Amino acid sequence: MNKTGFLVINKPSGYTSHQVVAAVRRILAERRIGHTGTLDPMATGVLVLAVGAATKLISFLDEEKKVYRARLVLGLTTDTQDLTGQVLRAEPETRISQKQLETALAFFTGQQEQTPPMYSALKVKGQPLYKLARAGREISRPKRKITIYRLEAAETLLPAYGYQEGPTLIIECSRGTYIRTLCHDLGAYLGCGGCMGELTRLASGSFRLSAALSLEELAQAVTEGKVGQLLIPPAEALNHLPRIYLSPESIEKVRHGGQLGPGDLAEPAGPEACRPGQLVRGVTTNGSLLALLKHIKSSSSFWQPVRVLT
16 A cells, blocks of 8 residues: 555544554554644644645645634633633632624734743643743743734634633734634733633644544554555645646656656646746646656746655
């Protein structure tokens, strides 16, 4: 079986992303596996894994937009900004109205800046922030520009919410957004404090929870010899990039890093594949991805391989 492609795993709560990778390595008996974006141990949902030669393509995936379902817990502020942390502040008299929540959700929708939490894998001078936090240190973190495209309640809002209550939210946001921090900031805005309860990633780019497998389902697929049917082909995972078809004669040229001119293609390239600097998928006539190439426009027009799979 050709173990090259992408898998969408429904990460179980309590696992780190690295532990999921280790488990899938054992299940598939394949060392070349990597994840495309970390989830907190308490979180569940979409964790995209690259398998085999597809690990070369992780940085080219379009996962700019993420979708989450998260529970907002009002009246509690914690050091980790979620329910797993130490309580820094509690407001038992919390009472937040539906109108106040609607105003807060609207306020945090759109482009903004967010300060990453200390309990995160983000590195400063090569040191993960969470290690500094565990040592009792807090350092200044530069704010990051993020976009919240959608921030709404997953169900009809109640007339009011009290201590340790709060709605479940649906959040569509840009890559790099910390949902824990968003919940913390919502609580601060409302004046009662807040943190995150449960968190599920529903989507990462085009990868959806509806297509995700549990670790148990993946192991069963191995037993039944069906893993090949579950792997998302690289050409499909990268379908946000234009495509050019390689002629049989040009395949070896690409494998050796050679440039391709228009005459090396099996059929004429579309205009979107001919923009200067445009990355394209170089696929064989049977639709398999062979390489990613960049279109170069100078005195002549050609495509230069930037990543070759085989």
